[in-house]
Amino acid sequence: MTKCSVCKRNKAFYVRVHSGEKLCRKCFLSSVENKIRVTIGKHRMFDINDRIAVAVSGGKDSVSLLHVLSKIEADFPQSTLQAITVDEGIKGYRDEAVKNAEENCSQLGVKHLTVSFKELFGYTLDEIVKKTCNEKMTPCSYCGVLRRRALNVAAKQVEAYKIATAHTLDDEIQTFLLNIVHGDPSRIARSNPVFSSKHSRLVPRVKPFCEITERESALYAFTIRIPFQEMPCPYAGEALRNDIRNTLNRLEEKHPSMKYTIYRSMEKVQHAFEATAEETILKECRECGEPTTTNLCRTCQILQKLA
Numbered sequence: 315m316t317k318c319s320v321c322k323r324n325k326a327f328y329v330r331v332h333s334g335e336k337l338c339r340k341c342f343l344s345s346v347e348n349k350i351r352v353t354i355g356k357h358r359m360f361d362i363n364d365r366i367a368v369a370v371s372g373g374k375d376s377v378s379l380l381h382v383l384s385k386i387e388a389d390f391p392q393s394t395l396q397a398i399t400v401d402e403g404i405k406g407y408r409d410e411a412v413k414n415a416e417e418n419c420s421q422l423g424v425k426h427l428t429v430s431f432k433e434l435f436g437y438t439l440d441e442i443v444k445k446t447c448n449e450k451m452t453p454c455s456y457c458g459v460l461r462r463r464a465l466n467v468a469a470k471q472v473e474a475y476k477i478a479t480a481h482t483l484d485d486e487i488q489t490f491l492l493n494i495v496h497g498d499p500s501r502i503a504r505s506n507p508v509f510s511s512k513h514s515r516l517v518p519r520v521k522p523f524c525e526i527t528e529r530e531s532a533l534y535a536f537t538i539r540i541p542f543q544e545m546p547c548p549y550a551g552e553a554l555r556n557d558i559r560n561t562l563n564r565l566e567e568k569h570p571s572m573k574y575t576i577y578r579s580m581e582k583v584q585h586a587f588e589a590t591a592e593e594t595i596l597k598e599c600r601e602c603g604e605p606t607t608t609n610l611c612r613t614c615q616i617l618q619k620l621a
């Protein structure tokens with residue numbers, strides 16, 4: 315039996331290839347939780363009396379995040395934790411995910427609010443896809459804009475001071491490389507682990523999982539045996555992101571710790587951009603009054619187009 319290299323007692327069930335550690339279940343869970351505590355501290359993500367809204371889609375990453383944060387939050391009695399879920403209206407997919415989110419919240423005793431595209435914008439994502447099927451824009455481009463708005467609306471409804479999302483290290487470096495291949499490096503500065511605008515109508519966002527790999531986030535969910543949705547979204551077909559994901563996974567297999575190296579490079583590039591970036595001036599959207607860089611926000615642009 316190979317023993318855990320941390321406790322030297324229990325049987326190891328996982329080898330963290332890039333560090334060579336062999337971990338038992340208990341030490342694996344503690345190492346993930348400790349890393350998240352360190353990330354939260356390093357980026358000063360929360361205050362002692364914070365009101366945190368966790369974005370829970372019902373997938374493995376978001377339910378793992380909910381469980382870890384509810385554990386951490388128990389040490390801070392002045393803070394509160396609430397889950398928010400956006401139901402985009404994707405038949406045969408989101409319904410099950412929402413159920414998983416609800417189950418996890420009731421297991422943890424965390425309050426849960428679900429908002430839907432249909433009630434906020436008048437259309438489900440399925441209806442939007444049907445209406446726009448002849449266009450170049452992918453379902454994810456509509457979904458991304460509307461979901462960001464929906465999360466902000468939900469967070470304000472529960473009077474949260476912060477939104478915590480479950481973006482993993484894999485998500486972060488994929489987005490970093492996507493911005494480069496799209497020729498849009500200025501966006502790199504905008505994907506920090508903490509995004510906080512001076513505008514009071516935008517609830518600040520934090521990413522406590524930004525240094526946890528997708529693999530370890532999934533393993534965390536499997537290890538604590540929490541219900542989550544395994545089926546991928548039927549519209550998840552952004553070809554370029556998938557290509558980048560596959561390339562990164564292949565690289566990591568051949569050169570363990572490559573993902574961390576890219577992440578560290580990304581941090582340096584972000585710092586360099588931050589130092590030179592000019593502050594974005596936000597105006598109010600002429601339709602909905604929400605903050606935007608143009609006269610009409612992206613959400614209203616989409617809604618006008620659909621109408």
Ligand code: SF4
Pocket residue numbers: 402453454455457458547548549550551
């Ligand atoms: Fe929305 Fe695309 Fe994610 Fe599906 S994969 S939930 S369409 S962003």
Ligand code: ZN
Pocket residue numbers: 599600601602603604610611612613614615
């Ligand atoms: Zn608007």
